Amino acid sequence: MTVSRTTSYAGIAVVVAVLPLLLDPYWTDVFVSIGLYSVLALSLNIILGQAGLFHMGHAAFYAVGAYVTAIANTMWGVPVLWAMPFAGLAAALFAMVVARPIIHLRGDYLLIVTIGIVEIVRIALINNVFGLTGGANGIFGISRPMLFGFKIAKPVHFYYLVWAYVACSILLFRRLENSRFGRALNYIKEDDTAAEGSGVNTASYKLWAFVLGAFWAGMTGTIYAAKMTIISPESFSFWESVVLFAIVILGGGSNRGVLLGAFLLIGLPEFFREFASARMLAFGLAMVVMMIFRPQGMLPPMPRFYKLPERIRCITGKGGDAAAQAGGGA
Amino acid sequence: MEEFFQQLTNGLAVGGIYALIALGYTMVYGVLKLINFAHGDLFTIGAYLGFTLFTAFGLAGWVSGPGGVLLVLVMVMGLVALIGFLLERVAYRPLRSSSRLSAVVSALGASIFFQNAVMLIYGAKFQVYPNDIRPSYVLSIMGIDVPLVRIMMIAASLGLMLALYWFTQRTRIGAAIRATAIDQGAAKLMGIDVNRVISLVFMIGPALGGVAGVMVGLYYGQVDFTMGWVYGLKAFTAAILGGIGNIPGAMVGGLLLGVIEALGAAYISIAWKDAIAFLVLILILIIRPTGLLGERVADKI
Amino acid sequence: MSLLALRNLTKTFGGLVAVNNVTFDVAEGAIVGLIGPNGAGKTTVFNLITGNYKPDSGDIFFDGRTIKGLPTHRIVQQGIARTFQTIRLFQNMSVIENALAGCHCRMQSGMLSAMLRTPAQRAEEQRALLRATRELEFVGLADEHANLAKNLSYGNQRLLEIARALATDPRFIILDEPAGGMNDQETAALIDTIRAIRDRGITVLLIEHDMSLVMKVCEKLVVLEYGALLAEGVPAAIKDDPRVIEAYLGADTDD
Numbered sequence: 001m002t003v004s005r006t007t008s009y010a011g012i013a014v015v016v017a018v019l020p021l022l023l024d025p026y027w028t029d030v031f032v033s034i035g036l037y038s039v040l041a042l043s044l045n046i047i048l049g050q051a052g053l054f055h056m057g058h059a060a061f062y063a064v065g066a067y068v069t070a071i072a073n074t075m076w077g078v079p080v081l082w083a084m085p086f087a088g089l090a091a092a093l094f095a096m097v098v099a100r101p102i103i104h105l106r107g108d109y110l111l112i113v114t115i116g117i118v119e120i121v122r123i124a125l126i127n128n129v130f131g132l133t134g135g136a137n138g139i140f141g142i143s144r145p146m147l148f149g150f151k152i153a154k155p156v157h158f159y160y161l162v163w164a165y166v167a168c169s170i171l172l173f174r175r176l177e178n179s180r181f182g183r184a185l186n187y188i189k190e191d192d193t194a195a196e197g198s199g200v201n202t203a204s205y206k207l208w209a210f211v212l213g214a215f216w217a218g219m220t221g222t223i224y225a226a227k228m229t230i231i232s233p234e235s236f237s238f239w240e241s242v243v244l245f246a247i248v249i250l251g252g253g254s255n256r257g258v259l260l261g262a263f264l265l266i267g268l269p270e271f272f273r274e275f276a277s278a279r280m281l282a283f284g285l286a287m288v289v290m291m292i293f294r295p296q297g298m299l300p301p302m303p304r305f306y307k308l309p310e311r312i313r314c315i316t317g318k319g320g321d322a323a324a325q326a327g328g329g330a
Numbered sequence: 331m332e333e334f335f336q337q338l339t340n341g342l343a344v345g346g347i348y349a350l351i352a353l354g355y356t357m358v359y360g361v362l363k364l365i366n367f368a369h370g371d372l373f374t375i376g377a378y379l380g381f382t383l384f385t386a387f388g389l390a391g392w393v394s395g396p397g398g399v400l401l402v403l404v405m406v407m408g409l410v411a412l413i414g415f416l417l418e419r420v421a422y423r424p425l426r427s428s429s430r431l432s433a434v435v436s437a438l439g440a441s442i443f444f445q446n447a448v449m450l451i452y453g454a455k456f457q458v459y460p461n462d463i464r465p466s467y468v469l470s471i472m473g474i475d476v477p478l479v480r481i482m483m484i485a486a487s488l489g490l491m492l493a494l495y496w497f498t499q500r501t502r503i504g505a506a507i508r509a510t511a512i513d514q515g516a517a518k519l520m521g522i523d524v525n526r527v528i529s530l531v532f533m534i535g536p537a538l539g540g541v542a543g544v545m546v547g548l549y550y551g552q553v554d555f556t557m558g559w560v561y562g563l564k565a566f567t568a569a570i571l572g573g574i575g576n577i578p579g580a581m582v583g584g585l586l587l588g589v590i591e592a593l594g595a596a597y598i599s600i601a602w603k604d605a606i607a608f609l610v611l612i613l614i615l616i617i618r619p620t621g622l623l624g625e626r627v628a629d630k631i
Numbered sequence: 632m633s634l635l636a637l638r639n640l641t642k643t644f645g646g647l648v649a650v651n652n653v654t655f656d657v658a659e660g661a662i663v664g665l666i667g668p669n670g671a672g673k674t675t676v677f678n679l680i681t682g683n684y685k686p687d688s689g690d691i692f693f694d695g696r697t698i699k700g701l702p703t704h705r706i707v708q709q710g711i712a713r714t715f716q717t718i719r720l721f722q723n724m725s726v727i728e729n730a731l732a733g734c735h736c737r738m739q740s741g742m743l744s745a746m747l748r749t750p751a752q753r754a755e756e757q758r759a760l761l762r763a764t765r766e767l768e769f770v771g772l773a774d775e776h777a778n779l780a781k782n783l784s785y786g787n788q789r790l791l792e793i794a795r796a797l798a799t800d801p802r803f804i805i806l807d808e809p810a811g812g813m814n815d816q817e818t819a820a821l822i823d824t825i826r827a828i829r830d831r832g833i834t835v836l837l838i839e840h841d842m843s844l845v846m847k848v849c850e851k852l853v854v855l856e857y858g859a860l861l862a863e864g865v866p867a868a869i870k871d872d873p874r875v876i877e878a879y880l881g882a883d884t885d886d
Binding site for chain 2: 048054104105112115117119120123124126127242246250281284285287288290295
């Protein structure tokens with residue numbers, strides 16, 4: 001089980017590493033987008049896929065990160081990559097403030113409220129809140145990131161930056177999933193009441209799922225701002241949140257599923273550019289068809305594998321029989 | 331005072347539209363626990379079908395005045411009901427036993443499909459409703475001028491809402507719908523054909539949405555292919571505001587949202603109009619987590 | 632001394648008085664049965680103890696301190712574990728993960744240590760896994776550890792609920808109809824398991840409709856009717872109490 005998972009990741013890694021050698025700048029750019037959406041969807045997956053919280057406003061956190069980066073860079077001259085942790089923290093703080101009063105809402109009520117939040121954020125950006133966001137035109141002139149004295153400017157540079165970020169994110173998220181924290185989120189998704197009754201502080205974990213997802217989305221906002229050098233409110237509309245939501249559900253909730261979902265929803269339409277408007281028609285139809293034939297998503301998460309400690313001694317006589325029969329089979 | 335009254339009636343007119351669309355969301359949610367994200371686009375389709383019927387066949391000229399409009403409304407209702415029926419059959423019925431989230435994504439896919447289908451057929455530009463079918467008469471109520479079309483809008487949406495309320499409360503089929511919403515399994519055991527009830531709900535909801543589309547076309551004089559997103563989101567907000575699954579809740583939520591928006595735009599800031607609507611929603615849900623008229627379901631443990 | 636003490640506990644839902652001024656004690660190390668006709672408010676009492684519902688009035692003391700108003704997970708942390716009448720397992724997760732859920736409240740590591748996979752975090756995971764395995768062995772489900780909870784038989788699902796509760800390292804365990812849906816053989820084994828739980832030093836409070844089980848295993852019974860305390864005492868006395876017989880068999884026609 002773990003072997004196949006490791007090999008599939010190794011396979012993906014090799015493909016990702018050599019891909020830019022075969023691509024022109026346009027397609028490299030497409031893959032940069034796929035990478036960005038992948039990280040965003042991975043961070044949404046913590047909230048939606050792992051904890052099962054209906055969240056359709058992830059673009060709000062992404063927007064906070066991107067705008068913090070843009071403001072810090074253009075107004076105060078903070079180097080872009082230095083702004084990254086602050087962008088993440090700002091988004092996390094924002095999530096903590098807005099999620100706390102709504103965390104107890106059930107499924108669909110939470111869904112509309114998160115949609116509301118993303119809309120409020122977008123409108124606030126258009127209305128130039130605090131005189132910092134530049135209104136509907138947004139902010140331009142964001143500088144390119146410097147990494148160890150190397151200027152990241154070409155699509156291929158961004159390609160490696162973004163995919164290295166994807167790789168780090170997957171590594172960390174995988175560890176998180178296979179931990180007390182990850183399990184707690186799954187318990188909440190499966191049965192909120194039973195989780196609380198088993199001693200899990202459900203309210204706190206839900207909030208932390210939001211905060212962590214927002215932190216990552218905020219940091220991704222930094223890279224987006226650096227790549228585009230110009231950001232505007234329309235980049236963070238409800239539509240973006242919908243796409244991310246669909247990536248997670250179509251993918252099935254596993255990390256590999258998210259990568260596949262991002263490729264299908266962001267990359268695949270690019271292959272059909274010549275069909276222009278009809279391609280979105282097919283896109284919508286494909287979403288319906290895919291859900292009908294794979295309602296659980298393309299790659300649902302595999303069950304976690306536990307290596308049980310050897311069963312040598314037992315607490316009671318009764319358990320002893322069971323253990324003796326098992327014969328240390330694990 | 332005059333300004334307030336104008337905004338109030340305008341808010342009620344728009345709120346009536348929201349309410350009619352919200353009814354579609356809330357009825358479908360009631361029987362399937364599904365948010366039909368394509369519902370807003372059925373509203374768009376209604377608006378465009380109305381445009382086609384008014385212009386291409388020149389019905390307005392053929393049957394002049396209110397009769398023509400009424401005929402178009404009935405035809406649009408029938409056509410959009412048919413599309414709603416097909417939508418449920420194709421996109422939702424196969425997912426009935428799957429997780430609710432996969433049905434949501436299927437709904438989003440259907441929404442994208444409809445929106446782009448409308449764009450491919452009618453073009454990306456907005457379409458103008460013929461303005462001779464729209465009554466231009468202005469009523470004077472206590473010295474305040476109110477366009478007749480606005481009064482007619484309010485009356486029409488209220489009339490439809492009352493009719494629907496009567497239908498669900500007083501008829502056998504209405505009782506079947508309510509029973510299915512409460513407990514599908516029990517309804518089935520009592521001999522209710524649940525599949526037929528669901529199909530019916532997927533015809534009534536879209537029919538009301540389609541009518542709302544034509545009404546928007548008549549009121550504002552133009553329609554565009556993305557309008558379903560905006561109105562759909564607002565109507566969904568209204569349904570949640572009233573307590574989703576609850577029919578009177580959708581009516582109250584829709585009218586309230588329309589009025590809040592109109593007054594908010596007039597007295598607070600027009601630029602923040604949409605934000606005000608959502609802010610009110612969030613505040614209400616913080617105080618009443620299941621909406622204004624939604625039942626508070628105690629967790630059965 | 633009593634480990635759990637309920638004092639004048641009252642809970643109403645709308646107009647319905649579900650629990651009416653109930654007072655009783657559970658001594659440390661005892662096995663106590665809470666019985667009564669359907670709708671007598673037994674499960675509501677459980678939900679009040681575990682903090683799923685907040686009482687309207689009255690108080691609940693655990694080991695001498697009030698636990699009224701604490702959130703459920705804090706009550707679990709204090710040492711009160713429970714099972715659910717309508718089985719509430721994490722159906723799509725494996726048996727071992729269900730048991731691990733109980734270990735959660737005895738663990739420390741958070742988000743950061745999991746991402747960094749610190750030695751302390753890994754050691755803690757191992758300890759939890761050991762504990763969870765031990766509890767599965769205790770109820771006899773160790774061989775099923777990799778199965779999904781939903782694929783277990785009904786009786787085994789009940790046992791898994793017990794294992795999950797035991798993994799929280801409780802001093803007090805509340806079992807809500809543990810024999811529900813079990814066959815005679817499974818019920819007989821369950822009696823041994825309940826006694827074994829007590830022998831580990833854990834106090835047991837249970838709701839059960841299977842009277843033969845209750846009479847065999849409980850040392851004290853508390854009888855509820857219409858939300859109020861009807862009687863309490865040793866099983867032999869309760870069995871012959873005319874009020875209890877009346878409550879169960881229905882009143883005579885002359886009332």
